[in-house]
Amino acid sequence: MQTHLADFIKGTPAGDEAEAILRKCVHCGFCNAVCPTYQLLGSELDGPRGRIYLIKQALEGAPATERTRLHLDRCLTCRACEPACPSGVQYGRLADIGRAVIEERVPRGRMDRLYRTVLGFVLPSARRFGAILALARAFRPLLPESLARRIPLPRPGVRPTLAGDAAARHMLVLGGCVQSSLAPSINAAAARVLKRRGITLFEAEGAGCCGAVRYHLNQQADGLDDMRRLIDAWWPLIEAQNVEAIVITASGCGVTVKDYAQLLEGDPQYREKAAHVSRIARDLVEVLESEFEVDEGMRTRAAALGPGVFQSPCTLQHGQRLGGRVEALLGNAGFQLLPVADGHLCCGSAGTYSLLQSEISGQLRERKLDALRAGGPEWIATANIGCMTHLAEVSGTPVKHWVEILDEVGTANLRTG
Numbered sequence: 001m002q003t004h005l006a007d008f009i010k011g012t013p014a015g016d017e018a019e020a021i022l023r024k025c026v027h028c029g030f031c032n033a034v035c036p037t038y039q040l041l042g043s044e045l046d047g048p049r050g051r052i053y054l055i056k057q058a059l060e061g062a063p064a065t066e067r068t069r070l071h072l073d074r075c076l077t078c079r080a081c082e083p084a085c086p087s088g089v090q091y092g093r094l095a096d097i098g099r100a101v102i103e104e105r106v107p108r109g110r111m112d113r114l115y116r117t118v119l120g121f122v123l124p125s126a127r128r129f130g131a132i133l134a135l136a137r138a139f140r141p142l143l144p145e146s147l148a149r150r151i152p153l154p155r156p157g158v159r160p161t162l163a164g165d166a167a168a169r170h171m172l173v174l175g176g177c178v179q180s181s182l183a184p185s186i187n188a189a190a191a192r193v194l195k196r197r198g199i200t201l202f203e204a205e206g207a208g209c210c211g212a213v214r215y216h217l218n219q220q221a222d223g224l225d226d227m228r229r230l231i232d233a234w235w236p237l238i239e240a241q242n243v244e245a246i247v248i249t250a251s252g253c254g255v256t257v258k259d260y261a262q263l264l265e266g267d268p269q270y271r272e273k274a275a276h277v278s279r280i281a282r283d284l285v286e287v288l289e290s291e292f293e294v295d296e297g298m299r300t301r302a303a304a305l306g307p308g309v310f311q312s313p314c315t316l317q318h319g320q321r322l323g324g325r326v327e328a329l330l331g332n333a334g335f336q337l338l339p340v341a342d343g344h345l346c347c348g349s350a351g352t353y354s355l356l357q358s359e360i361s362g363q364l365r366e367r368k369l370d371a372l373r374a375g376g377p378e379w380i381a382t383a384n385i386g387c388m389t390h391l392a393e394v395s396g397t398p399v400k401h402w403v404e405i406l407d408e409v410g411t412a413n414l415r416t417g
Contacts, residue, residue: 001025006061013266014097021094022056024087031081036346036364037074045071048081048091055098064102072099074360076353077216078314078346103218119352120219123177124209124226130181152389157188160201169199172234173247177209179385186249189407190284197291201247207233212256216351227260231273245282251384252351255319257281284403285325292329299334301409306378307336313384314346326383326402338375349390369395381405
């Protein structure tokens with residue numbers, strides 16, 4: 001694709017990156033075939049190819065409108081288009097650059113800005129989000145069913161710490177912002193599973209949001225600050241505790257942390273630290289699959305749970321390119337997994353997307369649940385807190401993180417030496 005960037009961005013780091021990405025695009029349209037919003041809405045401008053064209057126009061100085069911004073807002077940033085692209089177009093990065101430019105040139109209305117500001121203030125703070133969630137849960141019995149079901153019930157768990165443990169192998173785990181309040185049970189289960197392998201999993205004091213929430217709300221400078229704060233909280237422990245890896249149990253956070261090297265490349269103070277953090281960041285499945293052995297007792301207990309399905313989050317299969325890995329691990333452990341049609345399509349959660357584009361999000365969720373429930377599973381497993389909460393709201397079938405299900409049937413299959 002030929003480009004002629006406007007003077008305001010030409011020669012800048014963002015401009016150079018966007019130009020390199022744009023020039024890879026050959027307009028083939030393979031991306032539209034896997035795009036959830038294109039399939040749902042049937043509009044060229046609601047698919048990757050059309051959005052690339054809109055971004056190109058904006059970067060070349062053409063007028064942008066609220067309609068332009070709407071088409072970019074409707075993008076889930078699921079990145080299903082990236083593995084489908086034969087030219088290797090990094091659509092996710094291009095979307096970030098394009099959104100920042102259009103946001104500046106087409107300011108949002110007052111109420112839209114206020115709503116996004118509130119989301120960016122509350123969600124990345126475990127303390128603020130936890131307080132609001134506790135209040136909502138207290139009033140849950142008094143609310144109409146349509147509202148009450150949107151407030152998740154508690155999933156308690158003990159926060160993994162280093163207290164009193166002298167294990168030779170240490171791994172940090174991201175507590176996260178909303179997950180630490182919605183489902184601390186996930187990290188607690190991961191800690192129990194890894195403990196059998198002699199690995200101590202622990203959270204860092206003061207470690208907050210990975211930065212994804214505000215960055216993808218187009219509060220990019222604030223999102224980068226969240227990333228720096230998380231690195232600052234982790235760094236003394238990385239240096240002092242011989243940390244083997246940073247384990248991330250929410251795939252949405254994982255894809256962001258693995259991108260720290262790229263996102264903070266232009267920051268001389270954090271560049272090297274960010275690159276190191278990205279190098280040692282691991283999704284939980286990347287850690288567990290290398291520690292895994294099967295025994296018949298676990299196979300028996302797993303089979304007793306009945307058939308289930310795995311919903312592979314976009315951030316796991318497209319963002320981190322780890323598709324099929326959790327399914328293989330669970331299958332090897334004896335769980336009966338049913339096939340899922342169109343497993344590459346997004347469930348509609350996509351971070352704050354379900355709050356900002358609720359109608360489209362709801363339609364995508366119904367499509368996903370139809371596919372997940374087609375074979376009559378007794379449980380649904382996933383790998384991301386956002387997907388888990390989004391699906392559980394209306395699924396009627398238990399939805400859990402896959403490590404919780406693994407933990408339920410015991411971890412005798414992990415080697416002890």
